[in-house]
Amino acid sequence: MSDPTTPQKGSLYLVPAPLDFGCDETPDLQLTLPLGTLQAAAGLCHWVCENAKSARAYLKRIHEVTPLCCSIQEMQLVELPREVHKKGDHSGNFDARHLLQPALNGHHLGLISEAGMPAIADPGSSVVRAAHDLGITVVPLVGPVSLLLTLAASGLNGQNFAFVGYLPQDPIARGGRIRELETLALRTGQTQLFIETPYRNLAMLQALLQHLQHNTRLAIGSGLTLDRAQLVSDSVKNWKKKACPLNNATPAVFAMGH
Structure with missing residues (x-):
């Protein structure tokens, strides 16, 4: 029997980002990302990201399409260590379980990289692997790769x-x-x-x-x-x-x- 005092775990959402990162074009997000993906991202206040500055810029663009659930100043963004996103984290040497504490406390958590799908030619696999090990549901959202x-x-x-x-x-x-x-x-x-x-x-x-x-x-x-x-x-x-x-x-x- 489950302990009613233990919060139900949140899910880890893999949030794709547009492929225009670092480019001088910033087209309408709805041209490349489904509204459902943007709405799911807008409902998250806890994030693991590759770079907090670019993540905030992306969240501002999402807000132009669908309102964020809280202000960007209230968002909790934690960056992956520099060594992870420079050398990759697929080898299993980086333990990412501590980054998933919000999900263990019952909050949904987003994982985002600079462009495309996190953990595909981008860092993030250690976070996904840790989520599975901790019994946290992983939800990949639809977007360009x-x-x-x-x-x-x-x-x-x-x-x-x-x-x-x-x-x-x-x-x-x-x-x-x-x-x-x-x-x-x-x-x-x-x-x-x-x-x-x-x-x-x-x-x-x-x-x-x-x-x-x-x-x-x-x-x-x-x-x-x-x-x-x-x-x-x-x-x-x-x-x-x-x-x-x-x-x-x-x-x-x-x-x-x-």
């Missing part, structure tokens, strides 16, 4: 794919990793997805065109969901003939396969 948008629009294999994060920055190591991933993609049919820091987009494209075989297909999605969205998918041979359409200041997703 750049990896899946790029994959869906690439023409590459969407039945078998892998996200491999960042490739090495060292040119020699990066070239070796590109050839390794290409071999895997050609042998298994598995699409390989990866990302890069925006200001290194062009260097990544040049490395891919240098090391990939002519018939390998390369797709790049940039600025997705924005007015200036770009998604090009073609053979490496044809990529080499193109005037580069890649923006070196906008996050991009790279995909390769056949």
Whole structure:
């Protein structure tokens, strides 16, 4: 029999953010996020976030669509440690249970990253894992995920794919990793997805065109969901003939396969 003095646990909501973070475009949120997602986010006063400043900016935009349940000044926002969102938290080395105390006290709690879905190419998996371990219900809300948008629009294999994060920055190591991933993609049919820091987009494209075989297909999605969205998918041979359409200041997703 449950103890009536023990508060019922709140839920952990995974709140997606628009993909325009760091861009000069801030379109209407309802163009990319369902009203139900925005309403659920507006009802939360407790947050775990990657960056409190950008989280508050996002909450202000939500308030323009649907009123927040309390003022932003009253919100309780706790940032993930810098080491977690710089190095990732999927290894299990970071214990996030203390961040979930509001949910243990009966409050619903939101998890948010800079763009897209938390814990997908972004930090947050340690918080989700800790929620499961503590018996806290996890509720993923609907919103854009750049990896899946790029994959869906690439023409590459969407039945078998892998996200491999960042490739090495060292040119020699990066070239070796590109050839390794290409071999895997050609042998298994598995699409390989990866990302890069925006200001290194062009260097990544040049490395891919240098090391990939002519018939390998390369797709790049940039600025997705924005007015200036770009998604090009073609053979490496044809990529080499193109005037580069890649923006070196906008996050991009790279995909390769056949």
